[in-house]
Amino acid sequence: xxxxxxxxxxxxxxxxxxxxxxxxxxxxxxxxxxxxxxxxxxxxxxxxxxxxxxxxxxxxxxxxxxxxxxxxxxxxxxxxxxxxxxxxxxxxxxxxxxxxxxxxxxxxxxxxxxxxxxxxxxxxxxxxxxxxxxxxxxxxxxxxxxxxxxxxxxxxxxxxxxxxxxxxxxxxxxxxxxxxxx
Numbered sequence: 001x002x003x004x005x006x007x008x009x010x011x012x013x014x015x016x017x018x019x020x021x022x023x024x025x026x027x028x029x030x031x032x033x034x035x036x037x038x039x040x041x042x043x044x045x046x047x048x049x050x051x052x053x054x055x056x057x058x059x060x061x062x063x064x065x066x067x068x069x070x071x072x073x074x075x076x077x078x079x080x081x082x083x084x085x086x087x088x089x090x091x092x093x094x095x096x097x098x099x100x101x102x103x104x105x106x107x108x109x110x111x112x113x114x115x116x117x118x119x120x121x122x123x124x125x126x127x128x129x130x131x132x133x134x135x136x137x138x139x140x141x142x143x144x145x146x147x148x149x150x151x152x153x154x155x156x157x158x159x160x161x162x163x164x165x166x167x168x169x170x171x172x173x174x175x176x177x178x179x180x181x182x
Contacts, residue, residue: 031076031151032072034064034068036061036064037057038054038057038058038061038083038084038087038088038091039053039054039057039058039083039087048083049083054083054086054087054090055090058087058088058090058091059091061088061091062091062112062113062114062116065112065116065119066114066116069116069117074120075119075120076119076120076121076122076147076150076151077119077120077121077122078122078123078124078147079102079121079122079123079124080123080124080125080126080127081099081125081126081128081129082098082099082126083126084126085097085098085099085102085123086098088121089102091113092110092111092112092113093110099123099125102121102123103123103124103139103143105121105123106121106122106123106143106146107120107121107122107146107150107155108120108121109121120150122143122146122147122150123143124139124140124143124144125139125140125143
């Protein structure tokens with residue numbers, strides 16, 4: 001089992017008691033996993049954090065990233081769920097993102113604000129949503145394969161081929177076409 005450290009604050013800003021919990025097989029000996037929340041603010045009676053709470057709390061993540069980068073040098077971010085995706089992209093790029101758009105960008109490098117450098121970002125569904133909708137588990141497995149490939153250094157990088165714009169046909173091409181027609 002992989003051991004993780006929870007670095008988010010509890011509601012009273014004391015250290016969480018979740019340090020060193022086991023989270024499951026798959027990434028052992030390949031990385032250290034840190035869990036955090038985009039909204040560390042407390043909510044009551046099971047309510048969801050508000051947009052204001054996300055905007056207030058998510059900048060604390062930059063301090064978290066700075067600390068992780070100072071220890072490990074490299075940071076891969078796995079965003080779980082639409083709220084985390086939107087909050088993270090709002091923090092880093094200044095505008096939010098839909099889950100589907102973030103899924104399409106999984107593995108891309110984003111530059112953190114405040115000269116904190118690059119992070120590689122991946123996205124998947126929130127665990128609670130996966131429990132409610134089991135049919136998406138294959139998509140989650142695919143998302144986690146991307147993270148695994150990044151950890152192994154085998155993540156495919158899309159090429160950017162140079163396309164030549166269409167232009168008028170050359171005299172040679174015109175002559176060739178005429179010969180084939182006749």
